[in-house]
Every structure is written in structure tokens, then in C-alpha cells.
Amino acid sequence: METNDTRRRVFSGVQPTGNVHLGNYLGAFRNWVALQERYETIYCIVDLHGMTVPYDPDDYRRVRLETAKVLLAIGVDPDRSLFYLQSQVPQHAELAWILGTITPTGALNRMTQYKDKLASGAPANLGLYSYPVLMAADILLFRAELVPVGEDQKQHLELTRDLAERFNHRFGETFPVPDPLIPETAARVMSLTDPTSKMSKSDPSEKSRILLLDSDEAILKKVKAAVTDSEPTVRYDTEAKPGISNLLEIMAACTGRSIDDLVAEYHDAGYGRFKEAVAEAIIETIAPIRTAYRRLDDREVARILAKGALDARSRAEALQAEVRAATGIDAF
Ligand code: AMP
Ligand code: TRP
Numbered sequence: 001m002e003t004n005d006t007r008r009r010v011f012s013g014v015q016p017t018g019n020v021h022l023g024n025y026l027g028a029f030r031n032w033v034a035l036q037e038r039y040e041t042i043y044c045i046v047d048l049h050g051m052t053v054p055y056d057p058d059d060y061r062r063v064r065l066e067t068a069k070v071l072l073a074i075g076v077d078p079d080r081s082l083f084y085l086q087s088q089v090p091q092h093a094e095l096a097w098i099l100g101t102i103t104p105t106g107a108l109n110r111m112t113q114y115k116d117k118l119a120s121g122a123p124a125n126l127g128l129y130s131y132p133v134l135m136a137a138d139i140l141l142f143r144a145e146l147v148p149v150g151e152d153q154k155q156h157l158e159l160t161r162d163l164a165e166r167f168n169h170r171f172g173e174t175f176p177v178p179d180p181l182i183p184e185t186a187a188r189v190m191s192l193t194d195p196t197s198k199m200s201k202s203d204p205s206e207k208s209r210i211l212l213l214d215s216d217e218a219i220l221k222k223v224k225a226a227v228t229d230s231e232p233t234v235r236y237d238t239e240a241k242p243g244i245s246n247l248l249e250i251m252a253a254c255t256g257r258s259i260d261d262l263v264a265e266y267h268d269a270g271y272g273r274f275k276e277a278v279a280e281a282i283i284e285t286i287a288p289i290r291t292a293y294r295r296l297d298d299r300e301v302a303r304i305l306a307k308g309a310l311d312a313r314s315r316a317e318a319l320q321a322e323v324r325a326a327t328g329i330d331a332f
Pocket of ligand 1: 014015023024025026027028029149150151152187188189190198199200201
């Protein structure tokens with residue numbers, strides 16, 4: 001990592017989960033890799049956030065490693081990005097506490113993700129409630145200016161901006177106010193079994209999503225079984241033909257070709273042939289990731305994460321000292 005880097009700083013985080021799918025890749029992680037070319041990038045596996053819903057510790061250990069390996073396989077490059085596990089850098093939690101002291105509970109009560117999680121059965125606990133404060137701490141800890149996130153995280157980023165401003169106002173200019181970075185080409189990948197809802201890791205149906213580690217056969221099978229409609233022309237119409245439109249979008253995102261171009265080629269090809277072409281495009285995109293994943297050695301990955309945490313801690317310590325001084329809790 002360069003230390004006197006003048007590029008704009010990007011921070012993003014992902015919760016450790018199994019089931020990393022095509023939607024995650026095309027909608028988010030592919031962009032993380034691309035951002036490494038132009039920005040100073042910091043990518044964090046936010047395992048403290050992941051603890052806010054019930055989990056099994058042994059399973060979690062495995063999933064944290066798997067998430068790290070998937071990101072490395074995709075192309076997150078530890079020589080160009082600061083890459084580490086949130087839990088290994090205690091400054092995240094300290095800053096979250098401090099920001100918590102200036103967070104109005106009314107703002108947390110309005111968080112739609114919190115309400116959605118409760119509605120879907122998550123137990124109401126303080127960690128889940130203050131999740132957005134920890135997310136603000138992640139971003140501000142490195143004075144990041146740009147935060148690549150999906151639509152669903154915009155409300156959390158608004159709170160981050162608000163907390164940066166409140167802190168600066170109360171304790172003196174300390175944090176830049178970060179902006180969301182919504183990628184121009186972000187794909188919104190829909191479920192293969194219900195093309196009106198997003199492809200999701202939590203859908204009970206395995207057939208609803210393509211996993212990044214799926215075999216070629218599994219990909220072909222899932223695409224062939226994808227829900228479509230009975231009017232047999234391939235054209236883009238998200239209202240009347242959500243299934244076909246989703247497959248067109250996926251193929252466009254995988255090949256870099258335009259939807260119009262694909263429609264021109266497959267309009268009368270029949271769904272069978274079109275689906276085979278979509279599956280092939282997905283396989284070409286995903287197979288290299290699977291290969292890279294298999295080549296990774298777990299001990300080497302552990303070493304990369306340890307080195308990342310060491311770098312992250314030493315960078316976070318500088319800000320920690322400043323924040324402690326500004327807030328009057330420095331050592332005598
Ligand atoms: P999640 O799997 O919900 O933790 O999301 C991780 C990242 O992937 C976030 O940046 C999401 O916005 C993105 N993401 C999740 N599902 C999709 C999808 N179906 N299409 C596009 N992006 C997605
Ligand atoms: N809440 C984000 C999500 O669910 C994950 C996250 C935690 C994050 N901290 C962050 C994203 C900081 C961007 C920046 O997707």
C-alpha cells in the first residue's frame with residue numbers, strides 16, 4: 001500500500017455469507033475490482049455486522065474464510081487494496097461507540113433495513129439496531145470519500161453523512177462527508193424462479209440463484225429451468241416478460257454486448273437456444289473465478305488477511321488518536 005496516495009479513497013464492506021451469487025458479482029464485486037484501477041481502495045469483510053443476526057460460530061469461521069477467498073478469486077488484489085476482516089481491527093468498534101453518542105435514536109428507528117429484518121423474524125437486539133452506526137464508523141475510520149453500495153444501502157450512507165457532519169460540527173473538522181458511488185453499469189439481477197424479485201442468498205430455492213462456485217452443469221440446468229413466459233419471442237419488456245428480460249440483462253452484463261444487439265440475434269431463436277447461449281455466457285464469466293478459488297491455499301489467505309489487519313490497525317490508530325483528542329478522551 002502506498003502511504004502518500006493522492007487518489008480518492010474508496011471504502012466498501014461485505015458481510016461474510018456463503019452463497020455468493022451472480023447478482024453479488026455483477027451488481028457489486030465486479031465493480032470493486034474495477035475501482036482498484038482508479039482509486040485507493042479499502043475492502044473489508046464486516047464480520048461484526050454479520051453477528052447481528054443468529055449464527056453458528058464454527059460455521060461463521062468457515063464462511064468468513066470462504067468470503068475472503070471468493071473476493072480474492074474475483075480479483076480483489078491485496079497488493080493494491082487494503083483487504084481485511086473488520087473484527088481484527090478494534091478501532092471500528094470504538095469509533096462506533098463514539099458515533100453512537102451523537103446518533104439520534106429517531107434516525108435509527110426510521111431505518112428500513114432494520115424494520116425489514118425484524119419483520120422477517122430477526123430478534124431485536126442492540127447490535128442490529130445500531131448496525132448503521134457501525135457502518136458509519138467503518139467508512140469514517142479511513143476518511144473514505146466514496147462508498148460503492150447498492151440502492152438498499154443508500155439510507156445507511158445518508159446516516160453516515162449526517163454523523164460526519166454532526167461530529168465535525170460538535171468536535172471540529174475531522175471527517176470528509178462521503179458520497180455513494182453507484183456504478184453506471186450496475187446490474188440488478190433477478191431471481192431465476194421469480195423474476196420479479198431480486199436474486200438473493202436467502203431465497204429457500206437453490207434454483208433461484210447461480211452461485212459463483214456452481215459447476216457448469218448446474219449453471220446450464222438452472223438457466224434452462226428459469227421461469228419465462230409462453231410468448232416465444234426474445235425481447236426486452238420487464239413488465240410483460242420479466243424472465244426473458246432478466247436473462248437478457250444477465251447476458252449483456254456477462255458479455256458486454258448491448259441488449260438491442262442480443263435481441264437482434266436471438267429474437268426468433270426460440271427460448272431453448274437463447275437459454276443455452278445465456279448459460280454459456282455465464283459459464284465463461286464464472287468458470288475462471290471458480291478455478292482461481294480452487295487454487296487458493298487457506299494458509300496463504302490467512303496470511304493475507306493477517307497482513308491486511310496489521311496495516312489497517314496501524315492506519316486506524318492515527319485516526320483513533322485524533323478522535324480521542326477531539327472528544328476529550330485522550331490519555332493524560
Ligand atoms: P448481500 O448479498 O445482500 O449482502 O449484498 C452484497 C452486495 O451485492 C450488495 O452490494 C448488494 O447491493 C449486491 N447485490 C445483492 N443481490 C443483488 C442482485 N440480485 N443484483 C445486483 N446486486 C446485488
Ligand atoms: N451494510 C452493508 C451491506 O449489507 C455492508 C457494510 C458494512 C458496508 N459496512 C460498510 C458497505 C461500509 C459499505 C461501507 O451491504
